[in-house]
Amino acid sequence: MTRVHAVEEAPTDGLGRLAASAAAVKIAASALRFLAAGAVSFAGLLVVALLLSSFDRTGAREPTQTSASAYLDFDLAVLRALADRGLAPSSPAEAERGALGLWAQRPDWQLPGMSGATPRLVGPGEAWAAVASERSHFRTAARGAASALPFLLAALAISLLAAAFAAVLARARDLFPGRSRRIALAAATAGLCALVVYPLLPLFNSNLFYDRTRSLGLGVAAVLFVAAFAGAMPGAAARAYLANHPHAQHLADLGGRRSLFTIARLAALDAVEWLLPLVPALAAAAVFVCAKEDQDPASSGNASGLGALIRAAMSEPSVAERIGSCALVAGALVVLWYLGHRFLLEARESLGAQRSAP
């Protein structure tokens, strides 16, 4: 015998499915828009590269120069001499004579020579060939932007997550009764330290900035450095933890622990406003970690591209060549900035409802 259960269908039965579908639609639309923005921005970089390649700027190579270490050794010696001078019993005039004597021994120092070649226009085919070649500056710039982009996006994403987590910590300490409350409070303190203090520590390590033999690698440490740079992630977490929005209390009263997801989502939405002005700083930090990785002799990874391009920009024989390389670095950074900005806007679109009625 088959038993038939009559289940009354409530008008709100489909609400969960509708919410899930709407969230999926919003995320898919955001992802599509982001991908389109990525394609447009890299196409823009290609156009810049094509324009730059339309000029033939071949010029004479600059002459070989004295190595940098020779200058550095000399400068250090002068510095030491000047530092010692303050302690020595000699007169200022004598010290100045000593400094001048030191200076006389310095290797000749000249700026790189300027190329006098005038750029000339080349055809589109030739320009395209220059851009499409394996070792073109466009490829270097695009590879550099592509390698720095994951760091930027990951840093923004973990900043949003940190804000969400901090908001949950702030509410959790009120939601647990008795002994659990003390545990929740301890967990909240530890969590806050992990979100706010820990990521900031590398910023205080001067060797990470000034030591050519050191880098952050291309892992979690590098992402955390980018996220912490300009206080992005710690600021987002601290703002979410300290915020005194009355609706967070109301939502907690309404749904208890089950409302934590909504509270976290609202905190992430709020963090977007904090992160938006910081995107250019984070883009620069993303380039920095990639370029430092390039420079690190201990690293065996592939070159990021932008490091090579910066090096090229500073050692090209002619000003026009330098400007071309710099323009590509700038273009790559604009691509990073634009995509970082777009990422945040799409995150806001996915997390919240539309701002005006349809």
Place this chain on the structure above:
Amino acid sequence: MSRERLAAFFRRHCPPGFRAMGAVAIVLCALGFAQMAALAVRDEPHPVFAAALALLLASGGAVLVIFVRRGTASAASFSERSPGGAFATAALVLFACGAVAVLFSTGIFFPARMTLFWVGTLSAARLGEPALPMMLAGTCLVGLGAVATAVLCGALWLLFYAQGRTGASRVTSALLSFAGAVPYVAFALVVRAIFCPPVAFLAAGRWLALRPDDQLAYRSLFGMAPGLFTASIALGLCLGRGLWSFLDQVREAEEKSDSFLAGTLRGQKPWAIVLRQGLWLRRRRDVGALLLGGFAAAVLIDILSNTLIDSFRPPGFPTYPSLGAALFLRGIGADGAPLPLAGDLRVAHLLVVLAAVLLLVAQTFPRSLASIALRSGSLRVGAKLLANGVASSHGLPPRPSLQWVLGTSGSGKSTLLKAWSREMRNAMLVPQDPDEALPAALSGTDVGRLAARASVREDRVLWDFLGRLDDGRLQRSLFDPFTPVSSFSRGERQRLVVCLALARARRDPDCTLLFDEPTSGQDSSRTRALLDCVRELLPAQFAGASSLVLAAHDPESLDALLGDRAGDAVPDHVLWLEDGRAHEFTVRAPSGEARRWAGATAQPSGLQGYLHAMTTLLDARNATSGDRPRRSERRQSGLRLLRSRLAIGGKPYAISPETVVRGGELFVLHGASGSGKSTLVRAIAGRRPASIEVGYVMQDPGRAFPAEMPVEEVLGALPGSASERDRVRRWFGAPLEEMLARPVCALSEGERQRVVFAGEVLRIERASRHARLRLLLLDEPFGAVDPSAHLRLMNLLLGWLGESEGQSAAVLVSHSPKMDLGLARASGIPVTEWTIDNGEG
């Protein structure tokens, strides 16, 4: 300068709440002006760049000083200290320490000393300037220059807005957006590539190479002016882009606000309203955070980008005065690897990064609000005592008794409800302002899901409650995941919040509910339906251990619920707040008899007046309850203030040709909440003819006006003569003099409504000597006032219309139209009903 004058100068330029920005403004001005003065006596290697940099600093600082001065000219004073302020102070002290260290070691930052140095008064031993302070100062100067550039960008935006040059504004915005998008590291590369060989960084490079003869020429920071100037501009454009888009957001939000409309009606310029209200009073902390955070970020980017560029520097490429150049000052060891970083360089790095991080973190602290405390029977907000003799939440009667909290507006009812809700673990406060409960970003579907997540089938309960309120629109909104709740009317949001609370109470009988004016934004039918739902929470046999607390002004609520379970011998409890004291009563109403009040003290005079006013209002309602809606018998021609069609909530509405305004008449506009009454009133205010003087009392002055705006500014027109003062006192209901300097957030909702009411009446009376008609637009002005104030204001309004000899008219949006119509008809004032039907009509 004496100590008092110094303190006065500090107070004027660095007011509380804006000290860091004020300090930055003063530093910018001092640095800029001093260096401009020093240029006259110094042999500057790059005078044009140095002058441009000095001008940039001075003009940016001057704009900031003007902004701070203008904003604090009549600002309410806040003296509370916040951790954010302490962090910002610590950061600025660290920067200042760096500057002082430079001053004492080199004399660079001190123009007088520099002048002495140039004329030979200072010792020649100063020739060997240490490089480190120079680099620290260079980095700080780049940050300050970036802030100055961003401030000038902001001033340009305001100038365009003031002149209405939207085209130029758009073009500049696009240019700024592109320029600001170029991060500094690339900009610095381009600048170096272009300028390096001929002029700019040659100076810095030579100085760092320590050639003694060149050093004489390039020893000052301004000797490196080209580099510092271009770096400041580049970073400032990044900040300026953020500031520009922030200002656009502020303008957009401000132009939609009721206070903007009110300000326009008062004859204020739009740019002045945006500057004063939108920028200074509402968002000045955001502006400060943007600029101070930008300063810190600029410092960090400067360190990072120069490190990056310098680390790729080919031989012979000049360096730049920032910490990034430190790499090249320590030399390379015998093995070819760079030597370890010296201790002072490490300390310098630590100092600058710490200061920048502190400055950034300082911007994350919220403004500290005055705390609410209920201790030993005393209810306080901060240090201010609101009431004595207040019982704690433990003394609340369990259901089915109902705890009422009554009192005149401003007596502390909402504060008491907040204090009780914080004392209890399982309690839910339904605030008077629905925006405190519902985040604007949630959609109706999100709200439904929230209910469903709280408990199985609670979304169904919510649906049922909305159905009982006959609110098909809100029911449908549960299935709309794309429209935010912020697009609903205030009454709709309030209903949603109340229904969520009711659903929660139905699920959990041990949950105490505290309702703060739950029906203030509801029409009569919805009020009755809501009260029926509340009544269901008070069955005669209640098994739970929770209470129900209700603070209400609405006579309908009081009439419907107070003591109405007396048939079951269940008394209601009333806490009456008056003159800083709480009075407790129990109320019973045996069937067919009047309510009986019993308490330890006699009824205070305020309570007697309150009950009398309530009775009068209910009598007025009953007097009109049998009447059909009717239009005025008068058919004289009037002024048509609206076009024939109007869009409300995206739907087109046809406006009846009879919708005209006539002098000496009261027009009562009513309709279901969410039907568009406020939109209609705003449309009238927005297109008033020049011959009409319009006064506008908005529905929610607490949200319309910035929280920190002083009452005298909300009032609009300060009473001058004794008769004006007397008139304001009559309309407000009490002397206003003590309140003039207080911020609007320190007033209750009812007090705010009365302030705006009194101010608008005074203003249009003053300004309307040559006007054809004085029209008062009143958008639910009695929603948050107590019955006695409602009755008094209504009588004053009717008297004002009667005395005007046909020169005044009023449009009154009302959720209790029967009461207001009854009072108007009883007074003999001509009255016309306006209604809004759903859909095309």
